[in-house]
Amino acid sequence: MGRAPCCDKGSVKKGPWSPEEDRKLKDYIHTNGTGGNWIALPTKAGLKRCGKSCRLRWLNYLRPNIKHGDFSDEEDRVICALFAAIGSRWSIIAAQLPGRTDNDVKNYWNTKLKKKQLHLLIAAAAHGQQYGSRPPAPPFALEQQHHHHTSSTSIASLGQLLMFGGRGGDQQQQQQYTSSFSSVDISNNTSAAAVGLQESFMFGGLQFQQQEEETNNLLSPPAASSSGNDIMTYEHHEMISPSGFFFYGDGAGAAATQEGTRFLY
């Protein structure tokens, strides 16, 4: 037996929001705020909606200063770099893009950006620009998890990187991903110091650099997160001077040891 539903599915409206509903929700929140309780909100606001639906509508659409569409090249780079670094943590990625929502970033990646990157990759390979003297990309190919030697970068392995999801996927693959990126910390309970993070490093065509505490955190985890078991060591890094995307062109190259414990540019 699963948990009880958050609301009575029978008496609750689903599907697209009407302008009238939008107005009710907006008006209510403008005058009363969310009250810290989404479940109770729809009744008070006179909406026949599930609280979760109201929350989603507000956060993704009605909230002030939301941007839709027209992602800039700069935003593309940030999304690609962070996706490469941390996978599909859309809320974290969106937090670095003012006005963007996780849903929007996710949709954009899944429908456009992923394909765009793949095409660029294929075009680059076709022109023999494959990484020049730089070392091969990290061993994302499945062979690695079966302990076969992966000697060269291939379209397939990079394609897999592009397709790569974060959590919720195959557990073995997730583990491989985690270890591949330990040098920029993705693993649980691992501090940057513990994995010997450099003061400054490039990642995904972006330069990451240690910085003073409490200014513009890249991933700004809550202070309490040091005791948690999730990502926790981005707090001392800031993204600066984007210089191209890392799969192609003149951007940085990638390297990984056979053990997959380093990821340097």
Add this chain to the structure above:
DNA sequence: AAATTAACCAACCGCCAAAAA
């Protein structure tokens, strides 16, 4: 012009962790 396919994106679902009881 009609039918089919692809692309897009808002919104839903279920899971998880934190908070409240």
Add this chain to the structure above:
DNA sequence: CTTTTTGGCGGTTGGTTAATT
């Protein structure tokens, strides 16, 4: 402490629009 409730997240779906045949 355990159980229940809630908020938040990411994966996915399904309706709509655009492009192609």
